[in-house]
Amino acid sequence: xxxxxxxxxxxxxxxxxxxxxxxxxxxxxxxxxxxxxxxxxxxxxxxxxxxxxxxxxxxxxxxxxxxxxxxxxxxxxxxxxxxxxxxxxxxxxxxxxxxxxxxxxxxxxxxxxxxxxxxxxxxxxxxxxxxxxxxxxxxxxxxxxxxxxxxxxxxxxxxxxxxxxxxxxxxxxxxxxxxxxxxxxxxxxxxxxxxxxxxxxxxxxxxxxxxxxxxxxxxxxxxxxxxxxxxxxxxxxxxxxxxxxxxxxxxxxxxxxxxxxxxxxxxxxxxxxxxxxxxxxxxxxxxxxxxxxxxxxxxxxxxxxxxxxxxxxxxxxxxxxxxx
Numbered sequence: 054x055x056x057x058x059x060x061x062x063x064x065x066x067x068x069x070x071x072x073x074x075x076x077x078x079x080x081x082x083x084x085x086x087x088x089x090x091x092x093x094x095x096x097x098x099x100x101x102x103x104x105x106x107x108x109x110x111x112x113x114x115x116x117x118x119x120x121x122x123x124x125x126x127x128x129x130x131x132x133x134x135x136x137x138x139x140x141x142x143x144x145x146x147x148x149x150x151x152x153x154x155x156x157x158x159x160x161x162x163x164x165x166x167x168x169x170x171x172x173x174x175x176x177x178x179x180x181x182x183x184x185x186x187x188x189x190x191x192x193x194x195x196x197x198x199x200x201x202x203x204x205x206x207x208x209x210x211x212x213x214x215x216x217x218x219x220x221x222x223x224x225x226x227x228x229x230x231x232x233x234x235x236x237x238x239x240x241x242x243x244x245x246x247x248x249x250x251x252x253x254x255x256x257x258x259x260x261x262x263x264x265x266x267x268x269x270x271x272x273x274x275x276x277x278x279x280x281x282x283x284x285x286x287x288x289x290x291x292x293x294x295x296x297x298x299x300x301x302x303x304x305x306x307x308x309x310x311x312x313x314x315x316x317x318x319x320x321x322x323x324x325x326x327x328x329x330x331x332x333x334x335x336x337x338x339x340x341x342x343x344x345x346x347x348x349x350x351x352x353x354x355x356x357x358x359x360x361x362x363x364x365x366x367x368x369x370x371x372x373x374x375x376x377x
Contacts, residue, residue: 059176059376064120066169071111071122077104089148090209100195110184148209153324159196161317168309171367207331219336224280226329231282234268260355267348274341309370312362319356
């Protein structure tokens, strides 16, 4: 077990928070241009101003500890933000993909600041606690604004479709949902392998059982519509889940990172099923609407359980680093 001081761990969490803000900035600078709706454009533009402040606050807190942002993390995260924006712009339903992924990213930021707050409290760094609490509140507010924009995003994604195309689009959304469940399965299995803690193992194991059920339900609806899962999407997202497992096993504070990423991924699933529900309503497919609502309840409950594990995850992460 490595032995680190609490201040060293705090600086690492600050550097992570700063790099996440760098990626957020890269996304938000492009998001208004591809939002596809004036109200969505205003939501993203307003949060860009907030995010510029968040980046500055994290940089100042690093400087207060005699540290500076990680150039490597900054470059990687900024490139990732640009890549996400390019991915969203290339999709036929850009507004829906953009809002769904942004909603998940806000949850990632929220979880990261929840962890940072706990580490800063342990270190007695009131300046960082106050900054993290302020930023976390704004990330939660942005997440709520995006949740309130799913109707707008769905309408913007579907407005150019001919009436006869809606069922084909619904099938694509179901294939997307299946691919996301495949990634969730890979992530949860990976988490069970790398975390040696009964409480977290129980959380992941419970949701793995739910996820298998969700996959079966989505497959049933695809079959009913004479569709089938996309092997390419399933493989790509499943490999992404396996790669995340490798990231966690190599990271020195695996429990904290795993809880944060799992929390964010739950919100990716929530956003995906919010969009699927609206497309199914437009198509008049009540069976798919009911399925989406049932799975949404499970995903929200899983996200709530994970949010309740932030403190435990932070404590485990510090213990792994030898911080008493």
